[in-house]
Amino acid sequence: MKSRAIVTVLGQDRVGIVAGVSRVLAENGVNIDDISQTIMQDFFTMIMLVSLDENELSIGDLQEKLSAVGDELGLKITVQHEDIFRFMHRV
């Protein structure tokens, strides 16, 4: 079952954030469909739209893996199915 999820990454800017996060995604067969990134006063914000096969890897499992790398890099990483945003912001 193909699902699309939103990955948000928040934290202090530093070397290796994009590399660290995308490495975990690549290792787990998660494709990055779209990506946006801004830095406001050294505060790093990245939002990724990703697709994954939930038969292989659930969103909960991906969250666990990304939280691990988030802890290493001092980032708050959240993974949520994209429908939560569609439901909240689109009629």
Add this chain to the structure above:
Amino acid sequence: MLIHPEEIRETIEMIQEQTLDIRTVTMGISLRDCCDPDGDKLLKNIFDKITTAAGNLVSVAKSLQNKYGIPIVNKRVSVSAISAIAESSDLNDYTPIAKVLDRAAGEIGVDFIGGFTALVHKGETPGDTRLITSIPKALSTTERLCSSINVASSKAGINMDAVLKMAEVIKETAELTRERDGIGCGKLVVFANIPEDNPFMAGAYHGFGEPDRVINVGISGPGVVRAMLAKYPDVDLMKVAELIKQTAFKITRMGELIGRESAALLGAAQGVVDLSLAPTPTPGDSVAQIIEAMGVERCGAPGTTAALALLNDAVKKGGAMATSSTGGLSGAFIPVSEDLAMAEAVAVGALNIEKLEAMTAVCSVGLDMVVIPGDTPVETIAGIIADQMAIAVVNHKAAGVRIIPAPGKSAGDTVDYGGLLGSAPVMRVSGFSSAGFVRRGGRIPAPLTSLNN
């Protein structure tokens, strides 16, 4: 990207910083197929039905919580009114049913189970009487069980005999749970116009017009509304109402999403989303603070009822469009002990029980989690219940009274029930007697407005 980054940020901020959550996913389960003349068989049937129907409730809720990254705080079950389910059995005391409901709830891992219920707004059948008599023992020997008794309706009026009887049951339940400051009464609601699809405890039961299994969702999010209003301290009240409507829409959509998906995964009908702002003792997650964010210095000060009326109305207007089916209590909750700022308002003398009663006329619940002195006479408690029932009956709305006469406590003392039930100061009640009125008995007739066919 179809979803704007700002919208993504807003959603995440609502969940992570403003304590937006799904307050409860409640499965309503019919026990009509459990009736049996043999009490032992009845107990087995009830246990089997609940554990089969809701066996996956907790795991499904957890999987949705992971999928969407929104906390689903409580998983609960409501069942058919036990007074009717047990009536044809040979049981005279319904405490064993209370215990089996509690055990089934523990088995499937839900935190509360509701439905130890009787509907007696016009009078009692033998099953109703047995159930009501069993309440003190049932609530003092179980952990998860909740009980609700409907004593009034806009069509039937107020059964004052039942009101007085429930005041006695409340006193006895408090006494039997004396060592925990009468916590048994925190699981007992006396209702008018009880909803059949309410997902919130302690008043949830599964109505007789409901399908076999149904998922009702209770949302929350006072913190989100408060944070939104805090951004606009100077706008006029029309704009305040608009802001609340927009926020309520977004919050309710979360309930709709979770309700739709959990019903499908559990093989149950999708029921209602209860459009509620349900506070918790967490700082900021407060309905009282919304009223204060509107500009009333302390909840309870003049202007509070008007502010609450605006809030309640805007929540419904915003929420109604966000879900296919609304129900339950739907509106702002004002439980004193469960809302930190509400409890503080009592402590500083801004809010008293009379003002609280006025507030219940314009919101969705009644006197909720109100702690009063343990020596309050039964007749005074009956008078308080009767007043609340009258407000509900005349206004054609649901209202419950969840009142705790904390044994050994006096006005100004503080009691702490822990967890979601919170802590609160003991409120002063009138020292003048209601005995002559409530001891007349009989029924207060339904208002003229009930003749609307």
